[in-house]
Amino acid sequence: MDLLATLPGFVVAVLLISASPGPAMALIFRRAALHGLRATVPTVLGLEAGLYVWALCAGAGLAALVAASEVAFVVLRVAGALFLLYLGLKAWHTAWRSRAHTEAATVTSIPEGQPRWAGAFVEGVVVMLANPKAAVFMIAFYPQFVPADRPLLATTALLAAVQVLVETAFYLTLAAAVGRAGAWFRRPVIRRRLDAVSGTVLIALGLRMATTAR
Template sequence: MDLVAALPAFVVAVVLISASPGPAMALILRRAALRGVAGAVPTVLGLEAGLYVWALCAGAGLAALVAASEAAYLVLRVVGAAVLLYLGVRSWRAAWAARGAGAAAPINPAPAAPSPRSWWRAFGEGALVMLANPKAAAFMIAFYPQFVPAGRPLLATTALLALLQVAVETVLYLGLAAVVGRAGAWFRRPAVRRRLDAVSGTVLVALGLRMAAEGR
């Protein structure tokens, strides 16, 4: 199989994978709704940085070791579940703290650009959610070898394919964030934001519980 000939199928697969619901999508949608597309940028970049690290680990054979190790897989599963539960409970607390705000309370239709501290915190959350997901390791070792032609170096080819995946997903996710961000003034209405925090918190907690309960 020629690498260039395999690229269209690879891009289609990446698009389909990116559109599937999960922790990444939940984080991006909430961040875009409340902070606009600029606020979603660090979350997207953090998720893609974590994805690229897992892709390099897959190319180097490290992801296979993680997936094969019961202890490593369990640790990652517990950490990943804890991260999702933490983010979910934090959203619940935000919804609870805002319960007294009226629907007609003043809103900021144009949120300020994230400060360096909040930018890196959002980036770190995205990266941690991806890196602490053992399913990502299992996925990478099953996905990339299908598109690496025989005789080509696995690590270098995987690194190139992962760059393409990062580029495609970044465009898709930021496009989605831009669409959601256009309705940001509505999402930032106190009553709507309260419900959004409650719903996103429930989704993240459910994903965390599922990750904690699932086996391989």
């Protein structure tokens, strides 16, 4: 099996996976809607940094150890679920607090709490690394595209770099499209509803992560 021959199928699979609903998509959509493309960049980079770490762990065999260890799997699952619940509750708190804001606020005003780059980046990294399903996914996904005659770690690192580039381009394109409607999303009533909906989605994802077995 030639690596170059498998790349088109790999890229298509990555795009389909990137477009599927999940914590990453919910985080990116909310960030882009409320803060615009520029503020979404560190979130995307953080998510992709976490993904690349999991890919390297998969290539080195460490992800398999995490997936095989019941204790490590449960610890990561609970930590990831708690972090998603925290993000969801924070969004709900923002929605509740915004009720006190005047409806006369201008639609182009920047919302309070504009995220810092470092905080947004760390948030993305934690969301990805605290998801044990990512370890299981890497173990099942990458070997399908690694030729038998190629070194596993080096080839996995190369494929992961391709995935990071593809996903970064996809997510930033999505963020740019959502960000164009940012003025509409930042209307007080719309922002409040978006915070409530995104908070509900994040809480639901956190509960699903906490209760779903391997």
